[in-house]
Amino acid sequence: MTDPNRHSPLEDVQGIAFGVTMAAFGMHLLTHMGFVTGQTTGLAVLLAHMTGLPFPAVYFAVTLPFLGLGWRRMGARFALKTLATTAALSLLVMVLPRWAELGRIEPLFAAPLIGLLFGIAALAAIRHGGSFGGLSVLWIELQDRTGFPAGHAQLLSDVLIFAAAALILPFDTLVYSFLGAAVFALFLAINHRRDRYVAV
């Protein structure tokens, strides 16, 4: 068996591949239902909605400017790993509708399912040192420069994304979107524990 405290490269690859697949399936469900969510994915959903451009392309484009920031802060290795992850994710979201065309899905079931899929995807990526890139690195930079807490900036940006969504989405869609985002946040808050999952 491998070192309990360090993942081997192969273990990291399977963890991140799992995360990318679950995130892609979650995004496929999210866009199929016309829901929004928080952070980078939510921003990309709104921009795709407003411009009419395909969501996977918008998502990939949105993550690009933050790659430079990630490179400066966390180094070339982290930036290239993030680029590979977001590229794979965007590609998978692009081709998934061709392989898995969704039929009728009840929104009350879809919302928590999206939350669980995003939650497990983020958990696997974090535990295996991966990153889906985007806004979060900006909030860390902001905290370092101005002292404004990254967690607050993240929450505030989600409030703004949902406020913008409220202008263009029907009320029930907004409520289901919020339910999905709440399940996602709660799942991560309970299960992301470096004191329980000790390997890095």
Next chain:
Amino acid sequence: MTDPERHTLIEDAQGIVYGATMAAFGIVILTHLGLVTGQTAGLAVLISYATGWSFGPVFFVINLPFYLLGALRMGWQFTAKTFTAVGLLSGLSLWLPSQVSFATLNPIVGVVLFGFLSGSALLALFRHGASLGGIGIVALMLQDRLGWRAGWVQLGFDAILFTLAFAVIEARLVLISFLGALVVNLVIAINHRRDRYVAT
């Protein structure tokens, strides 16, 4: 924050709900494609195909004899959690087809999705002191008592099940099913590590 070494009741409950939901969604995908799988769930799927009975009730009944073994060797808490997970999965698998449907689903993509969903479902259940009953209890017991990897024991049981499957479904579908069972068992063999996820 809660004790790093011990899960609270709420933490275990959300882990078991996650596991049962993802496993049930996996079964919806698997049976939509007419595929089989390993373990007790695989036996129930095979019986369900052969008799026309629904998966949920068959799976629930097959598991009944194993609770005695579970209570004797793994304790009442593990048995109660497993009973809850099996009950939830049985109920959800009856309800889910009314909630979610696929217009088209590529069998290879579907079976990999099934593998990731059930693999992470079982991982969550194991880490929260539960299982999906049946052969899982036997495999887990052997890992804890004799140090045999649970993944390998399950692979042996699966080999027998897949031989029987050739009599019930097309050979092509059995081969595709094999890929799914491989993914499930790989996810568990690589990631079920008590030295990495230390909470019980």
